[in-house]
Amino acid sequence: MTGALREDPPPEQVRSLLEAAARMVAARDALTIARDALASSPTRSPALTALAGAIDAEARGVDEFLAGLYRLVELAEDIWADLDGPHPVPASGRDRLRASLDRAVDNALTDLARLAGAGEVAGPGRTGAEPLDTRATVEAWTEATPDEVYSSVEHLSPADRRLLALAEPEAVGGTYGVPWAVRARANSVLVRRALHREQLAGTPWSPRIGRLETMTRRGPGRRRRSFVGFSPLRGGRMIEVVGDVGPRTEAVAVYVPGTGTNLDMSHVNTDVAVDLVEAGGGRLVVVAFLDGEFPQDIMADAGDPRYAEAMAPRLVRFCREVDRVIEIECPGAALTVVGHSYGGRIVGTAERLGMRADRVIYAESPDLGVGVSGPADWRSPGPVRRFSFTSPGDPVELLQVRWGLRRAWSTSDLSDGATRLDTGYFADGAPVYGTRGHGGVFDRGCGAFEAMLAVMLGGRAPLWRDRRIRARHTRVDPGDDGRVLPTVWRHATGLWLRRADDPYGDAEILWEAPERLVAVPVSTRAAGHGVVPGTGGD
Structure with missing residues (x-):
């Protein structure tokens, strides 16, 4: 392995997703500013309180959609790296890889639908009418032991564990007791998010951008690196x-x-x-x-x-x-x-x-x-x-x-x-x-x-x-x-x-x-x- 690498220009499909993310970030920030303005207003009324709560719910919804969108960005970059990048897989394996990537895209779209509350897939002990409340799940970990945290995650379906990592990456990626595979998935979101923040801010190339890029790439055997802890x-x-x-x-x-x-x-x-x-x-x-x-x-x-x-x-x-x-x-x-x-x-x-x-x-x-x-x-x-x-x-x-x-x-x-x-x-x-x-x-x-x-x-x-x-x-x-x-x-x-x-x-x-x-x-x-x-x- 070498030191920080030069930043590769993102392909077209990634640029379009980053532009969509930038628009969603702007919308989320506008909602947050409006919510804070209402919350700090000297005037108090039930109507203003209800409006501030509704705006806060919308802002949190945008945050959850952003998690799914970053997942799509990961998929798009993987598709480019594996099929059209500087180190493509051998031609003999491309058809099989394309099929698996199609399934991955379907999974990501399912995640977005689940974040929107539609097309819910039932997990063990739950019906399709009972969507996973990711925020309540991680809030319950505040006083829990690592064994209790492990138990609360282990009984979830694979789809719900993936959703939990995407929707609450900070809590999932840094909580002891969460299975390492789930923590690694959450921290891969945080690594990608840190890289995108640098890119969206127009930061010129730096060792930090180069390091984050290498952290998002696959290691030997084309396997993702596994981070059970991360902070930029x-x-x-x-x-x-x-x-x-x-x-x-x-x-x-x-x-x-x-x-x-x-x-x-x-x-x-x-x-x-x-x-x-x-x-x-x-x-x-x-x-x-x-x-x-x-x-x-x-x-x-x-x-x-x-x-x-x-x-x-x-x-x-x-x-x-x-x-x-x-x-x-x-x-x-x-x-x-x-x-x-x-x-x-x-x-x-x-x-x-x-x-x-x-x-x-x-x-x-x-x-x-x-x-x-x-x-x-x-x-x-x-x-x-x-x-x-x-x-x-x-x-x-x-x-x-x-x-x-x-x-x-x-x-x-x-x-x-x-x-x-x-x-x-x-x-x-x-x-x-x-x-x-x-x-x-x-x-x-x-x-x-x-x-x-x-x-x-x-x-x-x-x-x-x-x-x-x-x-x-x-x-x-x-x-x-x-x-x-x-x-x-x-x-x-x-x-x-x-x-x-x-x-x-x-x-x-x-x-x-x-x-x-x-x-x-x-x-x-x-x-x-x-x-x-x-x-x-x-």
Whole structure:
């Protein structure tokens, strides 16, 4: 995957639908202004109150029609992309696809008829004379538990679930307990709506438009991407599920990235999730958790605890949601939470608040979390296997040494709270080292990447081993790990004195300690399938 793409000019059928949407938005806004004027009038009378209520009902009706119209826009763009776009499907499959698209158009027209209150299709427990009240349905969720929300949605017919997602996308897309497939459908409406707002406003091309465009496109296998959380506000938020949660799933990983993360650059995080899922061979599902504001500048605000304090409660709650989904879809699958860089601080703070996980990986984490001075401050409700990665020569070790989290000659890391694993080598044979190693631990094929898979799925992972490494202007010697003076000098040279001359480049290993391995058990679900650790399920 690449970065933001240039905006493609919409085809004729999409332009006409966007023009219709613009007219409907204008009509809705006019009704809203009239309603507000009547509601704020100093004159009070039953007639004015009744008129304001009638206008409000009309405005809400237009909003519901807009949801259906945006669905038509999605269909029109899919038709163009699949049949006449730059990457059309093979000619042999076009007739079959045209037939399926015709059925999809019929479904969309049925949705519009249902929004208008005509042609109602009966669902379980309802007759055609009892249309689904989408607003009442979501309002009932205010005091409901996730299990109660799930039950209220699960009994609906597929047509009603689709209608609910289209008519109330904000509530459906952000409510825990709603089945992930329904949340993803609702958030696809919100993503498309955010893109159309940018287009209707005449916004020139920007990374945000490019990112929203890529989010609406299909992924590998021409499948829609699955967002169970989304917001375009400020830096943007999203929760993306990569992989299929189902009978083959043996493990689910929640990946929390670090400084610099935002919606516009979220393709980097999606790439990490896709690589892990592909390497897992269908046994692993990865969720990219970007549900909050991240620090954007490593020098200006990466030390600010407010971001972690704000996101940690959301992570705790989301992990409960993942547990609930696992119980329904793949009982016994292991839940691993991975925090990278500042994401490690978020994860550690969440552990202090009671986050439940089977395994936790702190990758290049600067500390144990806000308000955490040692592992005793973590309040996990059950047993947790904790692991950590820090590539040698990574400047983040300055913070780790500052807080006393590193010990020389020891695979016990983070104040004895985690087992430190080895980062190894990149696929090109270079050691995972220095500034390249900070994000490089997620490069597919490197030692840290393979060790992460072993933790998530079960297997044998290499323990950290001491090395003598020489780079262009920096070095690591045996026994340096956890020592203050060698660490400070190394990064004073790398970050200030020789910063312009690639001080961490051209790293080579002159000596390394023997390899040692630690066994990580497979999940109870995988064990029930007869999977042996390290066999990849074969």
